[in-house]
Amino acid sequence: MKDLFDMILEKDEVIKKVAKPVKAKLLVSCYAWVLLIWAITYACGIWMVFLPEIGNWLIGTIVSAGSLVLPLIVALPFFLAYNKNRYYAYTNKRIIIRTGVFGIDYKGLDLKAIDAVNVYVSFFDKIVKRNTGSLKFGSKASPIISYGNVSGGYRFTHVEKPYEFYKEIKEYIDTAKKTAEK
Numbered sequence: 001m002k003d004l005f006d007m008i009l010e011k012d013e014v015i016k017k018v019a020k021p022v023k024a025k026l027l028v029s030c031y032a033w034v035l036l037i038w039a040i041t042y043a044c045g046i047w048m049v050f051l052p053e054i055g056n057w058l059i060g061t062i063v064s065a066g067s068l069v070l071p072l073i074v075a076l077p078f079f080l081a082y083n084k085n086r087y088y089a090y091t092n093k094r095i096i097i098r099t100g101v102f103g104i105d106y107k108g109l110d111l112k113a114i115d116a117v118n119v120y121v122s123f124f125d126k127i128v129k130r131n132t133g134s135l136k137f138g139s140k141a142s143p144i145i146s147y148g149n150v151s152g153g154y155r156f157t158h159v160e161k162p163y164e165f166y167k168e169i170k171e172y173i174d175t176a177k178k179t180a181e182k
């Protein structure tokens with residue numbers, strides 16, 4: 001798995017750990033959003049069926065039936081491609097997020113620039129798979145901004161044993177900061 005990051009590593013950079021999101025947790029989390037959109041669309045379709053003066057019952061039936069099937073057909077391949085390409089790593093110099101659906105994208109943040117690390121364990125983490133959660137990293141240039149479960153900054157989402165992962169990476173962050181101070 002370490003070769004997934006070779007194309008962006010610096011000459012003296014060494015990968016310390018690579019992690020992958022837990023597939024079950026990722027799919028449940030993503031489908032929660034799909035179900036929310038589905039519920040709204042379905043409600044609009046039902047509304048059109050039962051209120052003939054507002055809309056056409058045939059269109060309402062098609063919208064209602066389509067809202068049941070379309071999210072499953074469309075969303076699943078995207079989630080699977082997203083999961084296939086999603087990896088997290090930290091090196092002796094930075095954290096790296098590898099992601100993408102149609103191509104591969106990389107996002108990195110220097111360890112010495114990280115000012116905050118938050119561990120977040122959601123309701124879905126507790127229900128779907130015990131011992132999963134997310135790590136959120138923030139810096140002055142990219143602060144952690146949270147609005148519910150959506151946040152800015154850099155996130156290692158749906159990882160196993162988030163508190164242990166936090167302890168491991170925190171040691172490297174502290175070492176990088178001490179080295180930068182010298």
